[in-house]
Amino acid sequence: MIITVSRQFGSGGREVGKRLADELGLQYYDKELVTEIAEHTDLNEGYVSSVLESGGFRNYAFTFGRSMPLVSATPAPVTDVLVAQQKIIKAVGAKGNCVIVGRSADVILKEMKPFRIFVYADNASKIARCRAREHDGEHYTDKQMLRRFKEIDGGRKKLHDLLGTLPWGDKNGYELMLNTTNVNIKSIIPALAQYIKSATM
């Protein structure tokens, strides 16, 4: 069984993925993938993480400028990262029995027929979730938070839409879409795990 979790920033999608993996006894992947990519491509982990989070486009020059000589600022390394990412996700998928959060794994592993979940929530709920994680919200006004959601989700959408045929967040690309507005994520996990098992029997 392969489960992919795509999610809006602040919707608690990572928590859904982690708890679901624990509940079902599956391997869990998200940032670990980035580390692995970094190890395989000799790229700086923070840089790789930033490229993946931003979709590898808009923020590229900015990130690059801070850590590497300007003369190397060509698109090639981004492509390398994306290719390395695909290889690693395919390897993870081939092992099976895993939950992968983000990284467009739903598209990359499409032929392995993963159970694809999309997690979303309304803005008030996403702001509240970010503020509850102190380091995520303490320095931002609501307006700044909303702009941040747009930027981060915009990056996820770009990477997804580069690889896939259906737009990021389009229901036809997912088996299940969960609205986590006012939902205690911990409490839905047993039923969610059961739903996935019964839907894939």
Add this chain to the structure above:
Amino acid sequence: MIITVSRQFGSGGREVGKRLADELGLQYYDKELVTEIAEHTDLNEGYVSSVLESGGFRNYAFTFGRSMPLVSATPAPVTDVLVAQQKIIKAVGAKGNCVIVGRSADVILKEMKPFRIFVYADNASKIARCRAREHDGEHYTDKQMLRRFKEIDGGRKKLHDLLGTLPWGDKNGYELMLNTTNVNIKSIIPALAQYIKSATM
């Protein structure tokens, strides 16, 4: 507890609603509403059903022309039907503990905070479901079926979008979206019921 089920034609949404009502011990409503509307407004039941299914617009004159004198073909009766429908759905919602399939109940009862489900599936799966219900599919080619899906869902969308602020099928208007492609509906019901209970605790 109020649960509303919106659904693409052929996705098995009605079955989801009926089985969920049985599982949770809730009252179930769909066509019965139409009957009740017909009784309250002295309109022909078939006509009312047709108006509701079509969204009350495009097919109006055609349906009308067959059963009533042409001189009465004004928009007024359609409005009457919609107003009567809203009254009845509000009365049903006020009683509570129910599952309502279709009829834009998700929008009409929005202030009562129903748990709103949207059920969808891919075209192959919807065609197969319709063919399995003999009277729904026997006379149609695949192409005709797809056209029929578009017409019926187009009507549902129109009625929904007339009353609501979010488009029909937009994830932000639902607590849960279920893709029933290759899913045995009966087998997901216990987990689905449990999910709803745990998400609304």
